[in-house]
Amino acid sequence: MNKEITNILICGIGGQGILLFSDILGEVAMENGFLVKKSEVKGMAQRGGSVISHLRFGKEVYSPLIPLKEADFLVSMEKLEALRYLDYLKEDGILITDNFYMPPLPVLVGEVEFESHTIDKNLKEKVKNLYYLPAQKIAKELGDIRISNIILLGFLSNFLPFKIDDYLKVIERNVKKEYLELNKKAFLKGREIFSQ
Amino acid sequence: MKRALLSGNEAVARGAYEGGCLVAAAYPGTPSTEILEEISKYKEIYCEWSVNEKVALEVALGAALAGARALCAMKHVGLNVAADPLFSSAYIGVQGGFIIVTCDDPGMHSSQNEQDNRFYGLFAKIPVLCPSDSQEAKDLVIKAFEISEEFDIPVILRMTTRVSHCKSVVNLGERREKEIKGYKKDVSKTNLLPQFAKRRHILLEEKLEKLKEYSNNFPYNRFEEGKSDLLVIADGVAYQYAKEVFKDASFLKLTMVYPFPDKLVSSICQKYKEIIVVEEVEPFIELMVKSLGFKVKGKGYLPKFDELNPDRLKVFIKKEEEKEKKSDELPRRPPVLCPGCPHIGTFYLLQKKDYIITGDIGCYTLGALAPHYAMDTCVCMGASITLAQGIEKVNKRINDQRPIISIIGDSTFFHMGVPGLLNMVYNKSDIILFILDNETTGMTGHQDHPGTGRTLMKEETKKILPEDIARACGIEKVYVLNPYKIRENKKIIDKLLKEKKQAVVIMREPCIFLKKREKPKEIDIELCTGCKLCIKLGCPAISYEDNKAKINENFCVGCGMCIEVCPKGAIK
């Protein structure tokens, strides 16, 4: 249906840097001459709740929200969240998710029971193109867990038609000077992993 | 031309800048907050966090009466707080252009209701413009200033969450300075004594007639001819969803929805047999179109609640297919208090008790949920203190002995809590009022307020302390405690709960976003007996694995609250 639009849904937990991820990617797409729409909800959900960001680019984009089953990519910073938003992914869409699992508070305090091993089983059953990326673990090795978002962005960039330099330029505009080198390193690391 | 990827809120700020706005005022509130945060980056504009929306609207109106272009911004419910001056401002009019930005929240992502503020235009007799993306948001701010000046009337710019927070590409222009006319005395215009107000009302009705003509010819109320014989009428972001779904239809995109462009709508509706109206929440446009005598499909197909999205619109095309729901059985991930949040220390002492606890709005409203269950009510800002007073009057009659507690945040206290506190003293209510003072407006992203000693323009100012206000209002028992000191606090609070006398307890400790993280705490596995008292704290950094507590080092901010509750000294 929307051949000319690329749809990317990014999800995770409030505080994981989801908005920065989609901000950077949105600007890269804009600088490559695309029209861009990006939608997310700020406020309440940001306090450790479930967060999603819709990013769409193409020649002409109307809705800022991706219709169900039309996402070309679903990128998740946590695997329960990946499962939660799976309905957005196209039949042949690509899921990239951190294999990190964070129990929601009601599970943590024992109010709700949940068998977390069902997540992997479900994801593997339902998604043809599934990439697990231990982004948080790699981020920690690089020295700061907060850059796992940029590692995932680097990994995703392998599938998109933009140049590495385009990303690095936009990253430079969007992160504080003292974290710039770290973020660039994270991007390149994520980018590399794919070819390994 | 310079282009930028801007959110609707950033675009409103840009429009204010380019349009020569001189004064902007707001009280924060999702989804409107970023408008003033962005405006504060343009040094040409005076801007402020006002203590509440009524104050913000009046400050901006004053500036407009002094001849400058002015804007105020608020979330939808903020306009209820500001409704009194809103209605009067329609009678009085302006000198410099005056815009009231309201950001509605269909879907209630961050709000207590889903009210549709287009009706405020109809009710208060003020024109309403509804942008559908960032470019329009910017352009319409500039347009709204012009309309306001041409017709001597305030203009409402009605945004919604998806317009405010969606980013799209915007062409940037330069600022055009507007000459400031200066304050002119004109009592018959600005003083609504009945004899003057009667004249102003007649004049207002005349202006609205002219504005109706303007709306009929307004280029942003736009007809787009399509291939099929379906006509879609839509406004705001609903227009974007509809364009995505009804690719061949003709469109009537409405932007100025009040005064309603009746002639334009009639002339186009006449040509179509099938007409659907796509709009979020209330049937505002639908009612208007029906009143012109046309049959349309709208609500009934679309819900009157929740936000729309492209999928929802498919009900017009075919019966919604049973969607294979993959995610139903998953546990929800509700928002939670942050690791080390000082509010946790207060809720720990009040949790799961048979106290009557009236609450308020802020991060601390999450104390109502698992695991604390320590907040019964959340009505609107300031209602904690006042609801409690009504309950107390009844309970005295029926001899209900439960302690009555009110909980309010610092920003909320300054916003609308102070009159309630005055009333509590004046009318002799024995309520224990907790003011959770984290020295910021946490919920909306850490804005300054009268208690922080800093203005929106980052100037130092007098720091106003809630305890000084409480004492000045005549409260005799005022305590200032540190919420992290759970053991000490327990003694004091238990005593107050037993006495059940009027008291104010200020729990002061900065929000974790305002201070440096300390070294994460650790559990000594040898000493931990797995008693779960620390789990009861409800700190998301603490979990339970293999019959022992565990601290997640990535989340822990090192506040040490858990040390206070561990009976075995197992946390270091």
Ligand SMILES: Cc1ncc(C[n+]2csc(CCOP(=O)(O)OP(=O)(O)O)c2C)c(N)n1
């Ligand atoms: C009339 C109105 N204006 C604004 C808001 C948005 N809002 C909700 S809570 C809040 C302030 C919260 O600050 P505070 O009381 O200090 O509590 P905290 O979040 O810091 O715990 C605001 C501005 C609202 N719900 N209603």
